[in-house]
Amino acid sequence: MLAHEFMxxxxxxxxxxxxxxxxxxxxVVLRSQVFAxxxxxxxxxxxxxxxxxxxxxxxxxxxxxxxxxxxxxxxxGGRGRPDDVVIGSVFAWVLGLGALFLSIFTAGxxxxxxxAAVRVLFGSILGLSAADAWLAAAIALVAAVALLAIxxxxxxxxxxxxxxxxxxxxxxxxxxxxxxxxxxxxAEATQAVGALLLLGLxxxxxxxxxxxxxxxxxxxxxxxxxxxxxxxxxLALSYAVASLPPSFAVxxxxxxxxxxxxxxxxxxxxxxxxxxxxxxxxx
Amino acid sequence: xxxxxxxxxWNPLSDLGQLTEFPFMVQALEAGTIVATLAxxxxxxxxxxxxxxxxxxxxxxxxxxxxxxxxxxxxxxxxYFGACGLGALVLSVAGSGRGGHSGESAVTxxxxxxxxxxxxxxxxxxxxxxxxxxxxxxxxxxxxTASQVQTLLWVAxxxxxxxxxxxxxxxxxxVDDAVAGAAGVPTGALSLAFLLLLGxxxxxxxxxxxxxxxxALLVTPAATAQQITARPAPGLMLSVGLALVVTWxxxxxxxxxxxxxxxxxxxxxxxxxxxxxxxxxxxxxxxPEAPGAPA
Numbered sequence: 188m189l190a191h192e193f194m195x196x197x198x199x200x201x202x203x204x205x206x207x208x209x210x211x212x213x214x215v216v217l218r219s220q221v222f223a224x225x226x227x228x229x230x231x232x233x234x235x236x237x238x239x240x241x242x243x244x245x246x247x248x249x250x251x252x253x254x255x256x257x258x259x260x261x262x263x264g265g266r267g268r269p270d271d272v273v274i275g276s277v278f279a280w281v282l283g284l285g286a287l288f289l290s291i292f293t294a295g296x297x298x299x300x301x302x303a304a305v306r307v308l309f310g311s312i313l314g315l316s317a318a319d320a321w322l323a324a325a326i327a328l329v330a331a332v333a334l335l336a337i338x339x340x341x342x343x344x345x346x347x348x349x350x351x352x353x354x355x356x357x358x359x360x361x362x363x364x365x366x367x368x369x370x371x372x373x374a375e376a377t378q379a380v381g382a383l384l385l386l387g388l389x390x391x392x393x394x395x396x397x398x399x400x401x402x403x404x405x406x407x408x409x410x411x412x413x414x415x416x417x418x419x420x421x422l423a424l425s426y427a428v429a430s431l432p433p434s435f436a437v438x439x440x441x442x443x444x445x446x447x448x449x450x451x452x453x454x455x456x457x458x459x460x461x462x463x464x465x466x467x468x469x470x
Numbered sequence: 471x472x473x474x475x476x477x478x479x480w481n482p483l484s485d486l487g488q489l490t491e492f493p494f495m496v497q498a499l500e501a502g503t504i505v506a507t508l509a510x511x512x513x514x515x516x517x518x519x520x521x522x523x524x525x526x527x528x529x530x531x532x533x534x535x536x537x538x539x540x541x542x543x544x545x546x547x548x549x550y551f552g553a554c555g556l557g558a559l560v561l562s563v564a565g566s567g568r569g570g571h572s573g574e575s576a577v578t579x580x581x582x583x584x585x586x587x588x589x590x591x592x593x594x595x596x597x598x599x600x601x602x603x604x605x606x607x608x609x610x611x612x613x614x615t616a617s618q619v620q621t622l623l624w625v626a627x628x629x630x631x632x633x634x635x636x637x638x639x640x641x642x643x644x645v646d647d648a649v650a651g652a653a654g655v656p657t658g659a660l661s662l663a664f665l666l667l668l669g670x671x672x673x674x675x676x677x678x679x680x681x682x683x684x685x686a687l688l689v690t691p692a693a694t695a696q697q698i699t700a701r702p703a704p705g706l707m708l709s710v711g712l713a714l715v716v717t718w719x720x721x722x723x724x725x726x727x728x729x730x731x732x733x734x735x736x737x738x739x740x741x742x743x744x745x746x747x748x749x750x751x752x753x754x755x756x757x758p759e760a761p762g763a764p765a
Contacts, residue, residue: 221575279685283736387583394576
């Protein structure tokens with residue numbers, strides 16, 4: 188399998204992107220910001236198609252769009268946590284804009300470029316060149332290191348914002364920094380699994396890790412490992428079964444991990460505690 | 471295709487005449503009217519209950535539903551309504567489990583990614599064309615058939631009747647779940663019933679706007695209405711009215727322009743929302759002692 192250059196490139200870029208997604212995804216779930224990640228993933232789509240319609244590098248469009256929107260959301264929402272209805276409304280409009288750029292782009296180019304939309308929406312990891320793959324890996328690595336650098340205050344601020352704030356931690360700056368990292372990682376993951384599916388690579392490993400352990404450092408490691416495993420397994424699976432798109436295979440494995448973790452924690456809580464506690468958790 | 475015949479003239483009456491000249495456009499307007507009424511009403515409760523995030527995976531599930539129905543050769547409407555109904559059941563079961571707020575949002579995010587991935591898989595297996603994928607995701611008004619309008623009409627009537635039946639306790643439970651529960655309102659059953667209704671509304675809306683743009687009719691008009699008034703009856707009517715205006719104007723412009731209907735519908739509804747928010751911000755600056763906003 189690794190004799191093919193495109194598979195080697197896919198593994199190189201995929202591994203680092205998955206690592207960054209797993210690390211950032213754990214905090215996304217911990218901070219209940221899955222919806223923000225969702226909005227960013229759709230912004231990535233619009234940014235990419237806007238760049239395509241304007242004839243500039245698609246990656247540039249993706250990065251500019253996600254970072255600008257993440258900063259906007261952080262500043263508008265106050266305390267670095269945007270409001271659900273605001274995200275939802277912005278979000279629908281951004282996708283509508285994406286549809287506009289898509290129609291401009293497909294009208295302006297000849298037919299074979301029409302697949303650009305599919306690549307942006309559902310990823311193109313098997314189509315990366317060696318230079319693309321190295322660049323993607325380097326950016327993902329930088330994002331992962333940056334996240335680990337702010338992990339301690341970020342964790343404190345996520346778990347107990349009131350106490351962390353009263354101790355003088357710059358919560359707003361940390362929250363904004365985290366949103367910026369989320370934006371970079373979303374833009375990276377757009378190349379790997381596509382704008383529409385990157386949420387799975389953020390939420391599923393993080394959610395599974397949250398269910399499996401209460402220790403945040405174990406959780407962070409576990410989340411990164413699960414994301415990495417899903418990426419490797421998904422790439423191998425799509426190589427073995429040719430009709431299976433790689434992005435779907437990756438997301439399917441990550442989600443299966445999450446489903447198993449949810450099943451395990453439910454069985455455990457049924458055994459350990461009174462079943463009536465289950466009914467209270469509805470909020 | 472009738473689009474080549476269309477052209478904007480200086481006579482507004484003849485332009486309106488053009489809109490209703492072709493049966494596909496009449497059907498699109500009928501379907502749009504039905505869908506906007508349903509989405510405006512159910513969306514108002516959705517925003518009130520702060521279930522925006524729950525609605526999103528539902529809308530996304532509409533995509534694999536429709537793609538799967540195409541692959542299996544089943545009617546499209548069956549795919550939309552079946553998938554969204556099933557999705558609502560899954561969400562309400564998963565949401566009632568433990569794991570707190572963050573666990574729940576990880577569930578919704580994962581369900582959504584799996585749904586989109588499945589839809590993509592189905593379209594790939596069907597080896598369908600790009601235009602197919604595009605219209606499932608971003609909507610179309612060209613392909614709406616008379617039988618689709620009929621189905622939409624019956625679903626909307628049933629859903630609105632159900633909403634009217636549970637409206638009063640649902641409002642109570644939405645505003646204050648704990649007090650409503652203490653007063654003997656079956657809040658658990660209500661929230662399941664509402665999720666099912668939401669599933670129906672999402673499936674109907676997705677047939678017009680596409681699976682990805684459902685929020686333009688479901689969330690944004692309702693959020694705009696709640697910016698204007700916090701009272702239930704006028705708010706509901708306003709929400710429906712705004713959704714209708716957005717749909718009619720969006721379809722009308724899309725007919726005369728080369729750009730997709732999804733773009734126009736989302737832009738108009740978002741433009742209205744921003745305008746109302748700005749207006750309110752301006753008003754509250756002029757007389758600061760005016761009553762506070764619903765958050």
